Amino acid sequence: MLLLVVSRRRSFTRHVLERSDIDTVLLRPQTSSVEVPDGRPVFPLRAGISAEAEAERYQRWLSRMGLPRPTFFCNPDESAQSLAHRFASAAGLPHLSPRQVRLSTDKLAMKELFAAAGLPAARFREVASIAEVKEFADRYGWPVIVKPAVSGSAVDTWKVDVDQLGTVDLALRSRPERRWLAEEYVQGVEHQLCALVHEGRVQDAYVAVNPAPVLDALAGAMNADITLAPSEPEPVDGRAVAQRLAGALAFRSGYLHAEFFIGHDGSFVMGEIAARIGGAELPTSHGLSRGFDMLAAVTDVYVGRPPLLEYTRDRSVGHLLLPVRRGVVSGISPLAELTSMPGVLSGVLTVEVGDRLDPPRASNASSGHVHIEGTDSKVVQERMADVLSRFRLEVSEGHH
Known part of the structure; x- marks a missing residue:
């Protein structure tokens, strides 16, 4: 029985809810604007109320709903880390301690963590x-x-x-x-590092490269991450780095997500870390790259099981965010046109003609995404550039 925080990680949420071997209760912080899947029991977690009072109200709610008491907990939502884990602690569920939350959400505290792990940082x-x-x-x-x-x-x-x-x-x-x-400012190539941790040990780690640093993507550069093929050389021993981070964080089970840079001089520099599932469709890219069910493996570590890591593929797979800009959509490339291009595995468009767009200045702002495969990350990046050259988003100022 798992208590899962509702989050923007819709693919992950959908996977968990479809599992026949896991019963799920949803927790939704009232500060969240994410919609709850239809027909699922959901407990609304209030902010500004003591965690102990909310835990008591939660126990009464479980009894009233006739639900068994969950014994495991998963929070994929970065913004709810402090609130959700305080509640989980009061409810007697596995949780991150206040120290772990601080070290994995506060960018100043992260520097302490990197130093404790013996890893260089800017x-x-x-x-x-x-x-x-x-x-x-x-x-x-x-x-x-x-x-x-x-x-x-x-x-x-x-x-x-x-x-x-x-x-x-x-x-x-x-x-x-x-x-x-x-x-x-680190002049170099930005990378993502994800790791599955079970009982304090990193089961495996996955490295992805960003064709352009995230801050450059905010200014219009390619906004993507590309999981390296297993046969590609890693710029650093991702598993060893992840184990150092897990050890310094005293992280027992779950998903670690980190960012690092390889400087133009070859230097390794840590960027940031999060103790939750990686953003957007990054975990899906890892699974497609190796030909296994990454979301199942993630779920397993949150319910105390070692993940099943049986890989069947050796390829690079990337996740490309499609550009978005302000205005009323007057035209957009058909998804079928994009998915027919070389290497494109799948895609989603999140806007349509008539939508009024006012995207935030954020790395996750987009009009959709595609997953693209290739023999290695260089091939994937070339195919991403081809998709961007074909993709068309037309907007007009429109009228209020």
Whole structure:
């Protein structure tokens, strides 16, 4: 019996709900705007109420609904980490401790974690003003990364040069309650690292490469991640890095997701870490790359089972986010046109003609996605470029 937090990870949620060997109760933080699957029992978790009071209300709700008490817990939702795991603790479920939540959600605390794991990270300092950003840049050079200590999907994260400080100044002044950091800009290639952990041991790890760093994707570069084929050389021993992170975090079971850079000089630099399932369709890419059910393996580690890792494929598979921009959609490429292109395995369009779009400045903003295969990551990237050259999204200003 699993208590699962409702999240944007719809593919994962759907997989869990379809499992015949697992009964699922859903937990939905009232701060969440994600829709609940029809006909499923869902407990609404209130913010601003003590976790102990909510746990008591939850037990009464289970009894009233005639539901058995879940013994396992999974929260794929980054924004709900603190609230959800406090509740899980009060309800007697497996959970992350406040220390683990802090180390895996607070970008300043992550630096402590990387140091404890013996892994290098970009130099940084906490900042509260443009003057402090300039001081940091005077020491380490421009450009500088400025970002909130707590945020996701690169929201309010900026790569700035000395003549671009106005935007950051506005952000610092408009949100004085937030903690911010300035970070050294790493010139190199961004990668994703995912790992399945069972009883404290990394069962396997999966490395993906970003054709362009996420911050460049926000400015219009290709927004994608490409899982390396098992036969491709890894830029770093992903399994060993993940085990160091799991050890420093005292992480027992679940999914670890991290980002790292390989500098143009070959250096390895940690970026960020999260103690939850990887974003968007990244886990699906890992499964397609190796020809196994990645979502089943993820679910298994959250219900205390070792994952079944029987790989049947050796290929690279990438997940390409299709561009989106503001306006009313007047035309868009048919999905069938995109999925007929070489290497395209599947795809989803999330907008249609007539939709009014006002996408946020976030790494997950898109008009849909496609999964693309190739013998290695270079082939996949070339095929992604072909899809982008064919993809058409027409928007007009429209009328309110």
